[in-house]
Amino acid sequence: MREALLPAADKVVAEDLEEIRSVRSFLRHAAEENRRLWSLAGPAIFTSVAQYSLGAITQVFAGHLTTLELDAFSTENNVIAGLALGITLGMGSALETLCGQAYGAKQLHMLGVYLQRSWIILNAMSVLMLPLYLFATPILRFFHQDAEIATLAGKLALYMIPQLFAYACNFPIQKFLQAQSKVMAMAVVSAAAVVLHVALSWLLVGPMGMGLVGLAIALNVTWWFTVLGQFAYILMGYCPGAWNGFDWLAFSDLVGFARLSLGSAIMICLELWFYMFLIVIVGNLGNAQVAVAAVSICMNLFGWQIMVFFGFNAAISVRVSNELGAGRPRAAKFAIAVVLMSSVAIGLAFFVLVLALRDVYGAPFTESPEVVRAVASLGLVFAFSLLLNSVQPVLSGVAVGAGWQWLVAYINLGCYYLVGIPVGYLIAFPLHGGVKGMWGGMLTGVGMQTVILVAITLRTNWDKEASEASSRILKWGGSAALKPDH
Incomplete structure (x- = not known):
């Protein structure tokens, strides 16, 4: 019965995959799968890059104030807001598994309930995270951050509290839309948000002279514009069957849903915070302001590249969860192979580009020649970071699509924090390797992971994963999953 509901094109793919017997047949199916992936990944990449650009654009404006203000914004954005983003993005990613598999299984009514449950859980978590913003300065000082940077970053954090709750509302909406392949709507809203943000930042920092406070106001307004724009799209009826209005079922079965959300949060937070620790530890090196500025600029550019692969992450998560939910394990496995080939090719291109432009890519972010030279000195280790991280987000997307969040969380904990950070610290301080030593050592954890x-991924029994998809929906979805669609 479920197969009878599948689109004809999907039926053909599922059947044809069993008949791949030659290179020519493989290439034909790979081209078709690439078309499917890019129809998801293209708008998802644009959305990720556009939303990341909000912080990156703000950092460019801050970099043309003073080095101290650049450091303060970079620290708040990467450490304080980075902690909040990791938790909210991670917990919201539970919807990638549940909504994706429910959509593949044609149980559309569950998507809206899941979205509302995620809002409840994420906004409650945001309230719990408020002390992080209220006491940002003593928290940064506890980690031995430079006193001037910590004080100014702490003041900025107070202005950024509205952004925290925008994160809690935004990421569940995105996962809800992604599961239904409604990625173009997200891209349009994000494009409008970038235009709004540039205009607001220029107005508040330039003619109005509001400095960092103006940049904070611009960020808050733009993030809430993004949230309301996407939600307006849902309310206008473009998600029929998936959104049926607010439902009291959202307040039931929260424990099982929260368990998966927590696993997603831990998995993604351990990844995002890994690089946050790099900035915190670098703040303890000599000439801290220049070192933090150089690493922050590299991390800004690194974030742009990661956003590209977050697009692949979203695309492969949707493809895997949809195919497993629909009982098509061969299609899921084939999609993984195709997206990995594409992501590695793009990673190699980034690697070559960074090495070729190592002496100039820091200039747009600062007017300090010393910082530009420090950025150039990190070129090689930065390039290897980009290459390794062309694969890792894609594999994480596979894990989310299949529901392996807790397994990957344990792997991240071991590789990043028991291997990567200790090795980096050893090279940076006892062996006097400095910033390059710290970053290079941490890459051992990324490589191991x-x-x-x-x-x-290679050893997974995908037939078994497909058979377990419906039980996952029941286990983590609760009683709403028992209601059939008509």
């Missing part, structure tokens, strides 16, 4: 995820 990538190898383990590749091995797990």
Whole structure:
């Protein structure tokens, strides 16, 4: 019965995959799968890059104030807001598994309930995270951050509290739309948000002379514009069957849903915070302001590249969860192979580009020649970071689509925090490797995690994963999953 509901094109793919017997047949199916992936990944990449650009554009404006203000914004954006973003994005990513598999199984009524449950859980978590913003200065000082940077970053954090709750509302909406392949709507709203943000930032910092406070206001307004724009799209009826209005079922079965949300949060937070620790530890090196500025600029550019692969992450998560929910394991496995080939090719292109432009890519972010030279000195380790991280987000997307969040959380904990950070610290301080030593050492953790995820993906029994998809929906979805669609 479920197969009878599938689109004809999907039926053909599922059947044809069993008939791949030659290179020519493989290439034909790979081209078709690439078309499917890019129809998802293209708008998702644009959305990720556009939303990341909000912080990056703000950093460019801050960099043309003073080095101290650049450092303060970079620290708040990467450490304080980075902690909040990791938790909210991670917990919202539970919807990628549940909504994706429910959509593949044609149980559309569950998507709206899941969205509302995620809002409840994420906004409650945001309230719990308020002390992080209220006491940002003593928290940064506890980690031995430079006193001037910590004080100014703490003041800025107070202005950024509205952004925290925008995160809590935005990421569940995005996962809800992604599961239904409604990625173009997200891209349009994000494009409008970028235009609004540039105009507001220029107005508040330039003619009005409001400095960092103006940048904070612009960020808050733009993030809430994004949230309301996407929600307006849903309310206008473009998600029939998936959104049926607010439902009291959203307040039931929260424990099972929260469990998966927590696993998603831990998995993604351990990844995002890994690089946050790089900035915090670098703040303890000599000439801290220049070192933090150089690493922050590299991390800004690194974030742009990661946003590209977050687009692949979203696309492969949707493809895997939809195919497993629909009982098509061969299609899920084939999609993984195709997206990995594409992501590695793009990673190699970024690697070459960074090495070729290592002496100039820091200039747009600062007027300090010393900082530009420090950025150039990190070119090689930065390029290897981009190459390794062309694969890792894609594999994480596979994990989310399949519902392996807790497994990957344990892997991240071991590779990043028991191996990567200790090795980096050893090279940076006792062995006097400085910033390059710290970053290079931490890459050992990234490499180890990538190898383990590749091995797990290759050894997975995808037929078994498909058979377990419906039980996952019941386990983590609760009583709403028992209601059939008509």
